[in-house]
Amino acid sequence: xxxxxxxxxxxxxxxxxxxxxxxxxxxxxxxxxxxxxxxxxxxxxxxxxxxxxxxxxxxxxxxxxxxxxxxxxxxxxxxxxxxxxxxxxxxxxxxxxxxxxxxxxxxxxxxxxxxxxxxxxxxxxxxxxxxxxxxxxxxxxxxxxxxxxxxxxxxxxxxxxxxxxxxxxxxxxxxxxxxxxxxxxxxxxxxxxxxxxxxxxxxxxxxxxxxxxxxxxxxxxxxxxxxxxxxxxxxxxxxxxxxxxxxxxxxxxxxxxxxxxxxxxxxxxx
Ligand SMILES: Cc1cc2nc3c(=O)[nH]c(=O)nc-3n(C[C@H](O)[C@H](O)[C@H](O)COP(=O)(O)OP(=O)(O)OC[C@H]3O[C@@H](n4cnc5c(N)ncnc54)[C@H](O)[C@@H]3O)c2cc1C
Numbered sequence: 001x002x003x004x005x006x007x008x009x010x011x012x013x014x015x016x017x018x019x020x021x022x023x024x025x026x027x028x029x030x031x032x033x034x035x036x037x038x039x040x041x042x043x044x045x046x047x048x049x050x051x052x053x054x055x056x057x058x059x060x061x062x063x064x065x066x067x068x069x070x071x072x073x074x075x076x077x078x079x080x081x082x083x084x085x086x087x088x089x090x091x092x093x094x095x096x097x098x099x100x101x102x103x104x105x106x107x108x109x110x111x112x113x114x115x116x117x118x119x120x121x122x123x124x125x126x127x128x129x130x131x132x133x134x135x136x137x138x139x140x141x142x143x144x145x146x147x148x149x150x151x152x153x154x155x156x157x158x159x160x161x162x163x164x165x166x167x168x169x170x171x172x173x174x175x176x177x178x179x180x181x182x183x184x185x186x187x188x189x190x191x192x193x194x195x196x197x198x199x200x201x202x203x204x205x206x207x208x209x210x211x212x213x214x215x216x217x218x219x220x221x222x223x224x225x226x227x228x229x230x231x232x233x234x235x236x237x238x239x240x241x242x243x244x245x246x247x248x249x250x251x252x253x254x255x256x257x258x259x260x261x262x263x264x265x266x267x268x269x270x
Contacts, residue, residue, distance in 0.1 A: 002047040002066045006106040014084055014105060017170045019055075019092040021137065022101060023076070026081040026111055035079045036115035037122060038144035042084065045070040045110035046099045053090075056098035063095045068110060068127045074236075074268070075115060076140040076171075078147040084111065087140040087170050119236065119268040121145055121153075123257065128248075128264075129155040129224050129231040133209050133245060137161045138237025138270060143171055151182055155230075158187040158222040162209060162241075163193045166202055187222045209241060210248055228253045232264045240270040 013025040026044075033042075048063035055199055063069050077085035091097045103109065119141055124130065130150070132142045139161050148159060163169045175188040191205035191212060192198070205212060212218050226233075233249055235242045246256065246265055255263030 002049045004047060004108065006045065006068055006110045008113075009109055009111040011103050011105055011109065014103070016089075018165075018167045020092075021168055021170055022090070023085060023087050023089060023170065024100065024103070025077070025085050026109065027083045028113075029108070029113065031113065033079075033084055033111075033113070034115065036075060037117075037120040038078065038148040038150065039074070039120035040115040040117040040140040040144075040182075041072045041074045041141075042115050043095045043110075043112035044073050044086070044095060044096070044100065045112075045219055046103075048095070050099045051102050052098035053101045055090075057092040057094065057099075059095060060093045061095065065207050069096045069099070070110070070112075074117075074119075074137075074140040074144070075253040076147075080148070080231055085143075087137045088142070089137045117268070118259070119234070119266055121150060123262065124232045124266075129156045129226060130157045130234065131158065131160065131222070131226060131231060132234045133160045133162075133236070133241070135237030135241050136168065136270075137170070138268070139171055141236055141268065142234070143174070146175075146178060146186075147161055151178070151185055156187070156222070156224050160189045160191065160209060160212065162191045162193065162237075165192055165197055166190075168192075184223075189218070189222065213245070213248060214232060228255070228264050232257075232266065235265065235267045237268075237270050242267045242269050 009026045011026045015023040045068040049065035073086045076087050179188040195206045256265045257263040
């Protein structure tokens with residue numbers, strides 16, 4: 001048996017969004033998570049000899065039984081919560097996720113104690129609008145922002161969430177509710193890419209972000225005309241989406257944000 005002394009946290013809730021998507025709440029055991037900025041991430045870890053779910057595929061690279069497998073996960077909860085929430089997608093041939101998907105309530109794991117990351121709103125002026133694009137579990141950092149203080153900012157917010165199917169749209173209910181509660185502030189815009197597989201009619205969008213962005217009706221629907229002067233764009237999730245959206249946005253005059261040179265494009269690749 002490997003040494004589990006690094007395990008410092010316990011699973012307190014699991015919400016199975018779909019067979020391959022899970023929301024997990026984790027509580028630090030006898031320590032407190034320091035305050036974090038919405039959009040930041042921590043590292044979760046399990047030892048290599050922990051069992052993998054039975055649906056898993058062979059590991060693309062076998063884990064070492066006596067080593068902690070560590071991966072970054074964006075925080076989906078707010079700093080006010082007494083648990084830390086994650087939205088995790090199963091990579092069947094991966095090392096950590098098939099083990100995370102095997103956890104039950106009460107099981108222990110490692111969680112790093114220092115949230116990090118620059119994918120945050122603190123460098124975006126209050127009056128700027130926000131368009132938050134996410135594929136899959138890339139919605140997690142935006143949930144943390146919306147559950148914290150993003151909705152009290154002056155600018156408007158559009159959340160564009162892409163997934164294969166409607167059942168993969170984690171947080172759909174909460175985002176719909178927030179949109180109803182803040183109709184002049186928040187627009188939730190889901191899009192699914194495999195409408196042929198839907199069990200019931202889907203009357204929302206079915207296009208990639210690139211097409212949606214170029215459609216003038218999208219800009220009508222979100223209730224503002226974005227420009228590099230009034231809007232910051234966040235991109236989170238699939239690296240291909242991030243690369244292709246960056247290049248389209250740059251053609252429209254947006255610049256990547258860095259510490260040295262402020263710009264309007266902020267990106268986090270999973
Ligand atoms: C800053 C940051 C925040 C992140 N936040 C989240 C989060 O909130 N939720 C989340 O689910 N993941 C998140 N990730 C990704 C996460 O860190 C892991 O990479 C992912 O969970 C796979 O880990 P694994 O050990 O199961 O797979 P690994 O053993 O690391 O294998 C991953 C390999 O599988 C391939 N692969 C296929 N599909 C995927 C996929 N969907 N994701 C990753 N790799 C894939 C990749 O090419 C890669 O080579 C984040 C990554 C970063 C850098």
